[in-house]
Amino acid sequence: MKFVDEAFIDISAGDGGNGCVSFRHEKYKEFGGPNGGDGGRGGHVYAVADPNLNTLVDYRYSRRHDAGRGEHGMGSDMFGAMGHDIVLKMPVGTILSDVETGEVLFELLVPGEQIMIAKGGDGGFGNMRFKSSINRAPRQKTPGWPGEKRSLKLELKVLADVGLLGMPNAGKSTLISAISNARPRIADYPFTTLHPNLGVVRVGPEQSFVVADLPGLIEGAAEGAGLGHQFLRHLQRTRLLLHLVDIAPFDGADPVAQAKAIAGELKKYDEGLYKKPRWLVLNKLDMVPAEEREARVKDFVKRMRYKGPLFQISALTREGCEHLVQAIYQHVHAQQVAEQPVTEVDVRFAGGPADEQ
Template sequence: MKFVDEAFIDVAAGDGGNGCVSFRHEKYKEFGGPNGGDGGRGGHVWALADPNLNTLVDYRYSRRHEAGRGEHGMGSDMFGAMGGDIVLKMPVGTIITDAETGEVLYELLQPGEKIMIAKGGDGGFGNMRFKSSINRAPRQKTPGWPGEKKNLKLELKVLADVGLLGMPNAGKSTLIASISNARPKIADYPFTTLHPNLGVVRVGPEQSFVVADVPGLIEGAAEGAGLGHQFLRHLQRTRLLLHLVDFAPFDGVDPVAQAKAIVGELKKYDQSLYDKPRWLVLNKLDMVPEDEREARVKDFVKRMRYKGPVFEISALTRQGCEELVRAVYEHVHARQVAEQPPSGPVDPRFAEAGGGDGA
């Protein structure tokens, strides 16, 4: 399936039906009175967060979405039927923005979350609504109200606990395949990954986290070079970034220079993304002679002037991956607990009402 993380759509809720002017006509009922019903409400447009979707491709080729209009009122006190609602299923993590003003209107952050993005118009009043003691035969009615119409921009930011970033061929796809259920394309050439991959890493029973692999960054990505800049937005909601470094590049490029280039692009793109917790993961240690590893790692960290956690792994042989996964889970779990809203003090009235032995 083609990965699409941005789309523009037009939505139109249904117009309300018009009210009706009608009078009761029956034999022996000389003054039957007004019986014109109200028009029906127009249909709403809803957005539904569907956890089974991971792309906005459906909205790339289907732009216009209209709900049904309400039926007009009728005689014999009959109200018009409501217009049919429509539900637009979108991936979890979709941001809905006004395409004209750029204002963020809604965010779908929870699976199953349902939000009304365009309200249907109310139905008009029939003449039975205008009957009074001094107006026994009203001929007034009102038209239905128009439904809301909006031009919207849909932008997908995948929801993941951990994001992988690094140069092309740093081993991100190999790592996500080694530690999770994701099966991305892996090859020995750059830019193998063309769209983000999500994988669930299971640490134990009911212990897991979600990791996202985005296409590799290159120098100049913040200005639009390469592919990775198109997907950096998917790292903005992560709790932790793992910066993978190819510690044994086949072209002889200095790993420190590559790592510093990635950090620089991150800062240029978004300061808040740069400020996220970021761990250094030195990959492909199996390609470095054992007697040289310790010295080269110390030299790398010293030249990077890096003071955070450093992990030495080989995604191919899974060396060091278990320790990395366990540390990542503990960090993510601690952040999840810290982000939970504190439980406020219990109102004594409710405490009393809920107490007792049920007698």
């Protein structure tokens, strides 16, 4: 299925039903009084975060979504029925913003989360509502209120703890297939990955994190070159970036120049994204003779002037992958703990002010 991370929809909540003007008409009961009921409420439009969805492709071809209108009120004190609600299922991580203003209105961040994105109109009052001691036969009624109507832009940003980035053919798909349950397409040519792939990495019982493999970046990506620029937004919600570098490019390119080019594209696209924790991972060590590895790695670090965490792996043979996975989990887990709110505990000591009478 083609990956679609952006769509536009028009939604319309149901209008409320009109109130009714009616009077009791029964034999031998003159001046029976008003009995016109209220109109029914219009249907609401809800959005729900469905963890089983990973694209917005359904909304690329189905743009209009209308909830039901409330029924009009009737005589004999009968209120109109409510209009039917509609529920739009969307992937977790979907952002809903107003098309005209660009304002972000809603975000679906929690699986199963349901929010009302358009409120149905209230029903109008029937004439029984206007009955009083001085107005025994009211003929007033009110129309139903219109439902909310919106034009929305849907934008999907995948929710992953770790994002993989690098040049095309750096080995990102091979790595995610080696450490997670994802099975992306892998080939020996660049741009094999055409859409993000998510994989769950299980470290132990109830210990896991989510990793995202994005299409490869090239120079000029921030300005729209290549495929990866379309998906840079997905890195904005990650806790950690893994920058994969091919230590032995088949075309003889300089790994340092490639790594600096990717870092430059991140900075051009989003300063906040550039400042995220980013670890360098030197991949394809199996392509380098064992006696040359240490010298080549030292040369890379020296010319890159890199002082952060550095990992040396071979995604194909899985050499060094276990150490990398453990380090990632420790980092992600520490951030999760730091993000949890601190609950205040009320501690009272015997004999203190709280115990004084």
